[in-house]
Structure formats: structure tokens, C-alpha cells
Amino acid sequence: MKKLYVLPVIAVLALIVISAATKKTSLTSDFTVGDPQVQSINALTFGPEGILFIGDSKSAAVFAVDTKDTQKPASVSPLRMRSFDKKIAEKLGTETSNIRITDMAVNPISKNVYFSVHNSDGTPLLFKLKGEEITPVSLKSVSYSKAAVQNAVDADKKDRRGRSQRVWAIADMGFYNGKLMVSGLSNKEFSSTFRSISFPFNDKQDHASLEIYHAAHAQFETFAPIKTFTVANIKGKDQLVASYTCTPLVLFPMDDLKNGKHVKGRTIAELGAGNSPLDIITMEKDGKSFFIMSNSNRAVMKVKYTDVENFQGKLTEPVLEPGKTEGVNYISLPMVNVLQLDKLDDTQFVYLQRTANGEMILNTANNRWL
Template identity: 55%
Template sequence: MKKINTLILAFVALLATNLIANDGTSPLTANFIMGNPEVQSMNAISFGPEGILFVGDSKSAMVTAIDTKDKVAAEAPKEIKMAKVDEQIAALLGTTAAEITIQDMAVNPISKMIYFAVHHSNGTPVLLKTDGETIQHVPLTEVSHSKMEINNPIDAEKKDRRGNSMRVSAISDLNYFEGKVMVSGLSNEEFASTFRSIPFPFKSEQMQASLEIYHAAHGKYETHAPIKAFLPVNIAGKANLVAAYTCTPLVVFPMESLRPGEHTTGQTVAELGNWNVPLDIIQMEKEGKSYLLMANSSRAVMKISVDQVANFHDSLTEKVAERSGTAGVDFINLPFVNVQQLDKLSDSHFIMLQRRSNGDLDLYTQNNRWL
């Protein structure tokens, strides 16, 4: 009986979805509600399909999907050059550049609008966007949205005397890939990797999987560490996860090997050098060749050939002769240092938020002649 009920429910749900879809509403946003999603922090933002923006909110341990309605297709501007973006944002918020931090930047692949997640020093999160000319506030007081709680890895909830949670999983990166929102998080207590894959549209909490992934260093030590930045990448026709760890190995995992509750060891394909925290990874293509571009806290933007990653079959099993203080697959340093944010603007252009040598934080485009 239960089975029959389930079937009927599933049929009704399918029918409802189709009806809504026929009504002009996308099935992706069918379960969205209007209102204020009460986002408390914006640590990572990324676009999915149809102008849906995913916001990783560490403070409330949520991923929020926002229908930006920003889905009129547009060509990317040929060139963007915006000087002192932090000062422009600060003026718009009535404060100084020292009081704000740009947490993340994401390009809407449809409209090519560039979105910024910004925090004021008092913790207030603000969403802004720019077309490369002017910066606008994106209010979230009345938006169509859907929320998903990120399960706490340890159930014992610890609160301080003000009733605030002490344990936080700080979201380090977030990406949408083939119907799933993937989220990497850093615990502020145990030294652990939390990597979640949450089916979208959000359904039930049970669907999300917390994955334990390790990496091997020179075949001698196996360690785990939190992932700082990651990107789903197709390598030789198969979906892979390229992850940059906080201790800087670049590790590749076949997506199909990532299963909840299983110990998965990825292939370390490179180590990325000293004094560095990986910040952003994007994928660009040129003349049928695919490249990864990676922004770093203390090193230049790196270019890595996806073909080389695909052909790198030996995990770093031996100490590799020093190559610019790094090891593994080759990568080329592009002449862009102190790039804080990086995203793909179009097939031929990428956009960077860079702290220039004169101290200014500028937003500007580069084209694929660097690839």
C-alpha cells in the first residue's frame, strides 16, 4: 500500500512539475518561495542554470539558491576596466574600503553581469553586481529562493553563553555541476575535509552526501586536509573533480569514485609552491584545448593544461626534481599576481579582480591569448 501511495505521489508530483513547466515556470524554481532568504553571510557564490545564484552561507550553515531573474542573454563587454572597485563599493555602502572584504565574485553566464559577495566589517553581507560600468546593489528582501541546510558533521551542538554556535563549517568553495551543488567546507574545530554534493532542486536533507577525501603526498604520506577551491572538470570525457587543498597539492578525483561513507584517495598531480593559498579555479578553452587557470594568494595566476592532467598517471610517488619550487604537472605562471578573484566571462575572456602594485584593487578583463 505504501508503495502504491508513493507511486501515486510521485505521479502527482511529476504531473504538477509538468503543469508548472507548461505554465512557463521552470521546474528548477518550482519549489522556490518569495521572501527574504535571511542570508547571514556570503562566503562563496556561483551561478547555476537559468540565472540561479547559489550562495554559500557559513554563518547560518545554508546554501541558498536565488532566482536573480537576470536571464536575458547578453554578449560580454569586449573590455572591462574598473579602477578601485573596493572604493567604489565602499562609497555605495557609505563606508571606507578598509571596512569591506570582497568574499567572492561570480559571472552570470547568461547576462555576463559580474556579481560580488561583500562583507562589511560588522558582518553584514551585501550582494552587488556590475556590467563593467556601474555597480548596483542587489537587494534580497523580496526574492524567489530556496534554501538547504548543510548538515553539521558532528551532532553535538555547542553554543557559547550568548547562544551562538561555536562550531562553524566555513564554506570555502561552491560550484554547480550537472544537477548538484557541490560545497567544500573547513571546520573551525577538527582538521577535516567536508565535501558535500547536494542535489538541486533541493529536496530533502538526507540526499546530501558528506565525502571524505584524502590525498597522497609522494606516495609516502597519506593525509587529509580541507579543500580550499575546486572545480568539476571533464577530463578525457569523464567528469572529474579538481581540488586545491589548503596545504596546496592539486588533486584529481573521478566524480564516480566519490561515494558517501567511502574513503577516497585522490591523485595528487601537482604541488603548488610556497606561502600560497589557492583561491579560485576556472576552466577556459582555446582551439580545442582545455586549460585550468588558478588564482593564488601569494603566487601568479597559474595555467595548467587539462591534457597534461589527463596524461599524468603517476601520483607524485617520488620526490620530484624541483621545478620552480613545485612538483608534478607543468604549469605556467601568467603575469598576473595578487589576483583575488577570477572567473570566466565568456568563451574568449576571463575577468580578474587584482590588487595592483600601486595598491588599487582593479577589475579588468583578459583574453584567451594567454592560453
């Protein structure tokens, strides 16, 4: 009698062990193992469960890669490394002038920093920091899934000839509320694409057209490209905080970004001159949240979401004073030439910076800056 119970128990235990060994969550159930053939890495962002999204402009695709890097650290130590690009270049056997760090993302679970590098011959590379050790992440045999992002705009417009093989250079990506959001630039028209892709990937991609008002400019325009973005809860509503190549900062309610819908954004600031926003992240301190934005030609800016909430207007009249930014208040942090930025935890962010003497450093900013 006892044996009758033991056998099923052993079988169940064996099944549990087997299923644990080959564990696939609902998010990774459609993943396959192999080489995703990534041709370029333009943007990185993490989703849940250590899933890393890779934006690949050359393949016109986004990849979800299961890093299996889900071990929570006992504590989060600040990272500080000098000559960061030189260390990578030496590991690759080349010079710093031949490489560019294209993006950096912190795994929100393990707190490990990942970054992508392009060699000048076009080879994309993915690295991970283990302490201060720069280690390559091989993509030759990984668990992944893929979604194409090419030509959705043309397909919508039924270009029957299908000739216009537009290359969308993926500018930024973010994961929010079960969706991967991708902003892109065209290498031909001065236009923009912004889409949200359901994850796990399926055929559903929302492509909303976004309209912004250029303060100082007395016009709406739908065609300026979004360079970087984040999502924040403002007055109880999820809002896309989008920064454009010509530096206006615009809010779009996430609920409105639906397929085929034309959405007018609320421009809340124009942040000035000869500048391209690079990265934007949302941080919190003492129950207050704000975003930090790095720029190509300006210092890192800090904007409190309470100021965004209190800024009720939208910039619909021309900004007439030269040399001024307009709209919501911001604070310039004493950090210039910050090239990459990501959140380490709620009180710390890591950044890559080119210092005045030309050295590239990886550094961690703590609560003091917030």
C-alpha cells in the same frame, strides 16, 4: 457554434498568459518568495537559468536565488574598472579597509558580474555590475530555496548529545551536473568537508571523505581542507580538480564521490609555498581546455588538461628539491595578486587584482593569455 470554440481558446490563452507571468520551472518549483535571511556570503556560483547559489557559513546553509537575470547580451564586452574597492566603499559610505570582496561570479547567461562584499560589522551585501554601474541586489524579497549544511559530519557519527555545533566556513562552491558541490573548513579541527547536494534541494546530501597524498611527504592524509575546485572532463571522465590549502592539486573521479565512500585522490602537482589557492576556473581555446588558478602568494597559473592527462603518475615519492614545484607542468601568467577570478565566456575571464601601487582593478583577460 463559433462561440463554443472561442471561449475555450480564450481560456487557454489566458492560462498561458497567467502561467507565463508566474513562470516556475522544474528547478524553481519549490522556491518561495521572501527574505532568505542570509547572514554571510562566503561563496557565490551560478547554476542554470540564472539561479545564483549563495554559501552562507554563519547560517550553515546554501541558498539558491532566482535572479531572473536571464537576458542574453548581444555581445560580451570586456570589463575594465579602476579603484574598484574604493568605488564600492564610497557607495557604502565607508573606507576600503572596512570591506572585503568575498566572492565574484559571472552569470553565464546574462554575463553580468555579481560580487559579494562583507562589511567589517558582518553585514553581507550582494552587488551586480550594470556596465560600470555598481548596483545593490536586494535579498529582501526574492524567490529562493535553502539547504542546511551544518553538522552532517557529526550526525553521521551519531554524537547523541549533539553538542558539537561545528561551524563550517564555506570555502568554495560549484554547480555541476545537477549538483551543488560545497567545500568547507572547520573553525576547530583541522579537517575538511566536501559534499554534493542535489538540486532542486531535498534531503539528499552526499558526504564523501577524500584522501590525498602529499607529495614530498610520504603520507596519505584525509584531513587537509580543500580551498577551491573545479570540474573537468579528463580522458572522458568527469574529475574534480581540487586545490588544497597546502597547495597540492588532486584529481578525484566524480563517479566515485558517493555518500560514505572513502576516496583516494591522485595528486598531480604540488604548487608550492606559503600559498593558498584562491580561485580556479576551466577555460578553452582552440578545442583545448585548461584551468587557470589564482593564488594568495603566487602568480596566476595555467595548466593544460592535456598535460594533466599525459601526467600518468601520481606523486607518491617525496619531492626532494627545495623550492621546486613537482608534478604536472604549469605556466605562470604575468598576473600577481589576483584576488577573484571567473569565466566571462570561453575566451575571456574577469579578475579582480591588487596592483603594485595598491589599487584594486577589475579587468578582463582575453584570448591572448590563453
